[in-house]
Amino acid sequence: MVEKARLSHRLTHGELVTLLAGGGADGALFAAADRVRREQVGEEVHLRGLIEFSNLCRQDCLYCGLRRSNPGVRRFQLAIGEILEMAREAAESGYRTVVLQSGESAAYPTGAMVELLHGLKALGLTVALSVGEKTRREYEAYRRAGADRYLLRIETTDARLYERMSPGMSWANRVRCLMDLRRLGYEVGTGCLVGLPGQSLASLADDLLFFQALDADMVGIGPFIPNPETPLGAAAPGSLALSMKMMALARLLLPDINIPATTAMEVLHPQGRLLALMRGANVAMPNATSGPARSLYALYPGKVCAQETPRHCRSCFGEKIQSLGRPIGTGNGARIRS
Ligand code: 5AD
Numbered sequence: 001m002v003e004k005a006r007l008s009h010r011l012t013h014g015e016l017v018t019l020l021a022g023g024g025a026d027g028a029l030f031a032a033a034d035r036v037r038r039e040q041v042g043e044e045v046h047l048r049g050l051i052e053f054s055n056l057c058r059q060d061c062l063y064c065g066l067r068r069s070n071p072g073v074r075r076f077q078l079a080i081g082e083i084l085e086m087a088r089e090a091a092e093s094g095y096r097t098v099v100l101q102s103g104e105s106a107a108y109p110t111g112a113m114v115e116l117l118h119g120l121k122a123l124g125l126t127v128a129l130s131v132g133e134k135t136r137r138e139y140e141a142y143r144r145a146g147a148d149r150y151l152l153r154i155e156t157t158d159a160r161l162y163e164r165m166s167p168g169m170s171w172a173n174r175v176r177c178l179m180d181l182r183r184l185g186y187e188v189g190t191g192c193l194v195g196l197p198g199q200s201l202a203s204l205a206d207d208l209l210f211f212q213a214l215d216a217d218m219v220g221i222g223p224f225i226p227n228p229e230t231p232l233g234a235a236a237p238g239s240l241a242l243s244m245k246m247m248a249l250a251r252l253l254l255p256d257i258n259i260p261a262t263t264a265m266e267v268l269h270p271q272g273r274l275l276a277l278m279r280g281a282n283v284a285m286p287n288a289t290s291g292p293a294r295s296l297y298a299l300y301p302g303k304v305c306a307q308e309t310p311r312h313c314r315s316c317f318g319e320k321i322q323s324l325g326r327p328i329g330t331g332n333g334a335r336i337r338s
């Protein structure tokens with residue numbers, strides 16, 4: 001099955017479930033994902049500087065530390081000038097792409113976002129936004145102002161599980177957002193959580209087929225990490241091994257896309273991101289946020305590098321990549337279709 005997938009980039013739902021369930025074939029799966037990664041997107045590891053610019057959020061996702069019902073969060077909102085200063089430092093330390101991430105709020109009206117985007121583009125950066133569900137008009141305005149990419153995980157393709165996890169939100173609207181982003185010409189990143197309470201292997205297989213049907217340009221997959229400040233604080237964490245298998249399968253099904261080694265993987269294993277880079281991943285998003293914002297943006301506990309500086313992480317991570325014998329990407333790391 002792994003060999004078939006390596007050559008054809010196709011697997012049925014049943015085959016995906018078998019591979020996700022199987023313990024024995026993991027080595028072969030990881031080796032095939034690493035090979036497809038090397039053949040299709042090469043050895044370069046593309047770094048994106050992650051700037052977490054506000055933890056204000058109107059949503060109430062059961063798993064997320066920034067949910068509006070968490071009174072323990074000190075909320076912050078960086079000014080446009082502060083965000084641009086962090087982006088300038090990121091560009092100076094070598095990043096070609098920044099990812100601007102925040103909770104969902106009206107704190108940055110379209111005009112402010114457009115101003116921010118113009119400033120980021122003036123720095124010569126490729127810009128990915130990760131600011132949640134917006135209207136089509138807003139996505140259009142961001143795109144016109146220069147946004148190149150947009151990251152919006154579907155989280156899970158099980159609509160009922162999704163709506164249980166995110167009270168008041170609609171799964172159909174999330175799909176609408178992804179479709180709008182596609183049509184507007186963004187490079188679209190999506191992805192899922194692995195190990196949500198009530199999630200099945202069949203549903204994870206659906207997630208993979210969804211990424212393929214959407215023709216996602218980027219897929220980020222990470223384990224669910226229970227946050228004690230949320231209603232799921234006592235739930236079991238997602239499995240790192242299963243998350244890695246999901247990531248490896250995403251590489252087999254979508255051979256030429258960008259796949260990040262996600263930070264949540266590193267929370268469960270001290271070398272989680274490096275392992276991911278050896279099992280299909282070709283991208284990493286070191287944290288480029290500075291000041292108090294860096295630790296206040298707490299989706300889950302045990303956030304890695306919360307006390308480090310952006311410069312420290314950039315060089316630390318650069319060394320880690322070089323220890324793998326892989327070069328750091330010199331371009332902007334856009335998806336190149338094979
Ligand atoms: N554990 C792991 N990942 C989480 N995210 C949010 N909360 C958690 C958690 N407790 C992920 C979501 C979101 C991304 C920005 O962070 O998948 O899309």
Ligand code: FES
Pocket residue numbers: 286304305308312313314316317
């Ligand atoms: Fe942050 Fe190594 S990547 S300390």
